[in-house]
Amino acid sequence: xxxxxxxxxxxxxxxxxxxxxxxxxxxxxxxxxxxxxxxxxxxxxxxxxxxxxxxxxxxxxxxxxxxxxxxxxxxxxxxxxxxxxxxxxxxxxxxxxxxxxxxxxxxxxxxxxxxxxxxxxxxxxxxxxxxxxxxxxxxxxxxxxxxxxxxxxxxxxxxxxxxxxxxxxxxxxxxxxxxxxxxxxxxxxxxxxxxxxxxxxxxxxxxxxxxxxxxxxxxxxxxxxxxxxxxxxxxxxxxxxxxxxxxxxxxxxxxxxxxxxxxxxxxxxxxxxxxxxxxxxxxxxxxxxxxxxxxxxxxxxxxxxxxxxxxxxxxxxxxxxxxxxxxxxxxxxxxxxxxxxxxxxxxxxxxxxxxxxxxxxxxxxxxxxxxxxxxxxxxxxxxxxxxxxxxxxxxxxxxxxxxxxx
Numbered sequence: 001x002x003x004x005x006x007x008x009x010x011x012x013x014x015x016x017x018x019x020x021x022x023x024x025x026x027x028x029x030x031x032x033x034x035x036x037x038x039x040x041x042x043x044x045x046x047x048x049x050x051x052x053x054x055x056x057x058x059x060x061x062x063x064x065x066x067x068x069x070x071x072x073x074x075x076x077x078x079x080x081x082x083x084x085x086x087x088x089x090x091x092x093x094x095x096x097x098x099x100x101x102x103x104x105x106x107x108x109x110x111x112x113x114x115x116x117x118x119x120x121x122x123x124x125x126x127x128x129x130x131x132x133x134x135x136x137x138x139x140x141x142x143x144x145x146x147x148x149x150x151x152x153x154x155x156x157x158x159x160x161x162x163x164x165x166x167x168x169x170x171x172x173x174x175x176x177x178x179x180x181x182x183x184x185x186x187x188x189x190x191x192x193x194x195x196x197x198x199x200x201x202x203x204x205x206x207x208x209x210x211x212x213x214x215x216x217x218x219x220x221x222x223x224x225x226x227x228x229x230x231x232x233x234x235x236x237x238x239x240x241x242x243x244x245x246x247x248x249x250x251x252x253x254x255x256x257x258x259x260x261x262x263x264x265x266x267x268x269x270x271x272x273x274x275x276x277x278x279x280x281x282x283x284x285x286x287x288x289x290x291x292x293x294x295x296x297x298x299x300x301x302x303x304x305x306x307x308x309x310x311x312x313x314x315x316x317x318x319x320x321x322x323x324x325x326x327x328x329x330x331x332x333x334x335x336x337x338x339x340x341x342x343x344x345x346x347x348x349x350x351x352x353x354x355x356x357x358x359x360x361x362x363x364x365x366x367x368x369x370x371x372x373x374x375x376x377x378x379x380x381x382x383x384x385x386x387x388x389x390x391x392x393x394x395x396x397x398x399x400x401x402x403x404x405x406x
Contacts, residue, residue, distance in 0.1 A: 006029075006050070007028070007029075007049070007050030007051050007072065007073075007311070008028075008029050008031070008048055008049050008050055008051070009023055009028050009029065009030045009031070009049065009050070009051040009052075009053065009307070010030075010031050010033065010045055010046060010049040010051070010052050010053065011030060011031065011032045011033065011053040011054075011077075012033050012035070012036060012037065012045065012052070012053065012054050012055070012058050013033075013034075013035070013036045013054055013055040013056075013057055013058060013077075014032075014033075014034045014035075014055075015032065015053055015054075015055060015077045015296075015300055016077075016296040016297050016299065016300035017032065017300075018297045018300040018301050018304070019053065019077065019299075019300030019301065019303065019304040020032045020300075022300070022301055022304040022305070022308070023304050023307060023308065026308050026311075026312075028051075028311070031045075031049075033045060034267075035266070035267050036054075036055075036057035036058045036266045036267065037058070038058070038059065038266070042058065042064065043064075043067060043068070046064075046068045046071070048070070049068070049070070049071065050070055050071060050072045050073065051071070051072060051073045051074075051075075051307060051311070052071055052073070052074050052075070053074075053075040053077055053303065053307075054074070054075070054076060054077065054083065054084075055076070055077050055078050056076075056078050056080055056083055056287070057083070057264065057266060058083060059083050060074060060083060060084040060085065060089075061085050061088075062085045062088040065085060065088050065089060065092055065094070066088075069092070071092075071094055072093075072094060072400065072402075073094065073095060073097075073307065073310055073311070074089060074094055074095075074096045074097070075096070075097045075098070075303040075304075075306060075307055076096065076097070076098040076099070076303070077098075077099060077299050077300060077303050078098065078099060078103070078290060078299065079098060079099065079100055079103065079104075079156070079157075079290070080098070080207060080208065080235065081096060081098050081320050081321075082207060082208040082209070082235070084096055086320065086321040087321075089321055090321045090322060090370070090372055090373060091372055091373070092399065092400075093340030093373060093399035093400040094322075095310065095316050095319040095321065095322035096319060096320050096321045096322070097303055097306040097307070097310075097318055097319055097320070098303070098318075098320055099298075099299040099302040099303050100156055101156055101302070102290075102295055102298035102299040102301075102302045103289070103290030103292070103295035103296075103298070103299055104156045104157045104160050105160060105295070106289065106290050106291070106292040106294065106295040107157045107160075107233055107289040107290050108157055108160035108161045108164055109164070110233060110259070110285075110288070110289050111157075111161050111203050111231055111233055111257075111289075112161065112164045112165065112168065114231055114257035114283055115144055115149065115165070115168075115170075115201050115203075115229075115231065115257075116144055116168075117257070117283060118201070118229045118231075118254070118255040118256075118257060118281060118283065119141065119142045119143065119144050119147075119229075120141045120142070121140055121141060121255070121281050123281065123282070123283045124280060124281055140254070140281075144165075144168050144169070144170055144201075145168060145169035145170065146169060146170070146171070147170055147171070147200040147201065148170065148171045148172075148173060148198055148199050148200050148201070149161075149162075149165045149170045149171070149172050149173070149199060149200070149201045149202075149203065150173045150174070150175070150189075150195040150196065150198065150199025150201065150202045150203070151172065151173070151174040151175070151186075151202075151203050151205060152174070152175050152176075152192065152195065152202065152203070152204045152205065152206060152215075153174075153175075153176055153204065153205035153206035153207075153234065154174040154175075154176040154180040154186075154188075154205075155176075155180075155205060157205045157233075158174060158176075158203070158205035159180070159183050161203055161205070162174060162182075162183050162184065162186045163183055163184060166184045166185060166186070171185075172184070172185070172186035172187070173186070173187050173188075173189050173195050173198060173199060174186055174187070174188055174189070174195070175188070175189050175190075175191070175192050175194075175195045176188070177211075192215075192220070193220075193223055196220055196223045196224045196225075197223055197224070197225060198225065199224070199225060199228060200225060200227075200228050200229070201228065201229050201230075201231060202216075202224065202228060202229075202230050202231065203231040203232075203233070204216065204230075204231065204232045204233070204234045204238055204239070205233070205234050206234050206235070206238060207234070207235065208235040208237050208238070212235070212237070212238050213237045213238065214237070214238070214239075214240050215238055216230070216232075216238060216239045216240065216244075217240040217243050218240060218243040218246070218247075221240075221243055221244060221247040221252065221253065222247075222252065224247075224252070224253065226252060227253070227254045228253055228254065229253060229254050229255040229256055229257070229281075230244065230253060230256045230257075230258075231256070231257045231258075232256075232257075232258050232259065232260060233257075233259040233260060233289040234260060235260055236260040236261040236262045236263070236264065237262055238260075239258070241258075241261065241262060241274065241275055241276060242275055244256060244258075244276065245275040245276050245279060248276070248279045248280070248281075248282060249279065254281060255280070255281030255282060255283075256276065256281075256282050256283070257282075257283040257285070258274075258276060258282070258283070258284055258285070259285045259286075259287055259288060259289045260287055260289075261274060261287075264286075264287060265286075272286065306318055306319075309326075311404070312404060313326070313327070313329065313336070313404070314327070314336060314338040314377045314404060315327075316368075316375060322370070322373075322375065323368035323369055323370050323373065323374065323375040324368055325366045325367075325368045325375055325377055327364060327365075327366040327377045327379075328364070329364075329379065331363060331379075333381050334363040334364070334379040334380060334381045335379070335380055335381070335383075335385035335388075335403055335404075336377065336378070336379050336403065336404045337377075337378050337379075337380060337385060337388055337389060337392070337401065337402070337403050337404075338375070338376065338377050338378075338400075338401070338402060338404065339351060339375075339376045339378070339392055339398060339400070339401045340373055340374070340375055340376075340398075340399045340400040340401075341373065341374050341376065341395070341397045341398050341399055342372075342373065342374070342397045342399065343369045343370065343371065343372055343373050343374045344397060347374060347376075347395070347397045348367060348374075348376065350395055350397070351376065351378070351392055351395070354388065354391045354392055354395075355378070355380055355383070355388060357391075358382075358383040358384075358387060358388055358391070359382055359383060360380040360381065360382045360383035360388065361380065361381050361382045362378060362379070362380055363379040363380065363381055364377075364378075364379040365377065365378045365379070373399065385403035386403065388403075389401050389402060389403050
């Protein structure tokens with residue numbers, strides 16, 4: 001069996017086993033845990049770990065990061081990264097990766113299925129049939145063809161939903177704070193209220209930010225077309241659930257499909273409660289938008305590949321909070337040293353002076369910066385990498401320095 005290499009990698013929240021397999025094949029020691037721990041349990045799980053993989057539930061706060069300074073790398077095996085304090089991770093020299101593409105199709109397919117289900121009241125009719133109640137009627141049932149879908153957030157998922165919806169014969173409007181190129185016959189609208197008033201279905205695809213929290217509240221729900229339906233498979237903080245429940249009870253909206261909630265159980269063992277439970281034509285799903293076997297495997301392999309690229313080459317391409325570098329290896333005889341430092345003048349000169357003092361030769365070098373930190377990759381020959389790492393680490397500007405293990 002191939003000897004395991006440092007660092008130790010911890011994967012939480014039952015991340016797909018394909019990620020563990022890929023990392024172990026690359027020679028790393030991996031612990032795969034099923035739950036989303038918090039507090040003391042999370043601290044225990046992270047003891048001695050340099051690399052952490054999570055999904056959407058585990059909260060990696062500033063305090064968690066401070067308690068575990070040995071962490072060098074974090075991966076979110078999902079699209080969102082708001083569960084990690086990205087600013088603190090950046091300041092500590094920790095790149096954070098995610099999987100922005102791998103589950104887009106799974107979420108988009110669920111949204112389209114929910115549009116059809118809401119149009120035909122499939123949830124309620126299915127429940128009635130299981131109870132022995134035969135609800136054969138066209139009342140309240142509609143085709144989706146010719147209806148208008150309003151998409152809020154026209155990113156990877158929103159644009160996929162757009163393409164699929166047009167295949168069903170729907171008219172698509174979208175609103176995004178960033179100018180986006182329309183796909184197919186979809187049309188951009190300049191303001192959210194304009195979209196809400198025109199759409200028969202509104203589907204939300206936005207991140208959790210200070211601008212999006214409670215962006216759909218009582219006022220926005222009242223401005224929606226009477227009899228419209230709301231779909232949220234983005235973040236639970238985006239919709240005021242109490243206001244949505246009232247809009248359903250009053251008949252202002254014909255239904256809703258909600259996959260994400262402000263508060264969610266940490267595991268399948270905990271009970272789930274919501275003000276939306278028991279309301280007519282309301283589909284509630286347990287945060288499963290990206291939970292298909294195909295998507296979870298693809299996500300696992302995508303983030304695992306980012307881990308391996310960083311651990312073996314120092315590559316940060318795709319990191320959401322960090323300067324990006326992908327420097328090809330100079331040659332077999334060179335040692336690769338990576339350094340994260342405060343972004344202040346003179347650091348590169350200081351580091352190169354140390355390399356020169358050791359009589360080493362720089363074979364290749366790449367530097368990228370953001371407002372807070374600089375990230376430097378240097379391939380050197382003619383000196384012991386351990387001694388270079390020691391001396392570079394002693395610079396007051398250095399945050400992290402290490403020689404890569406390959």
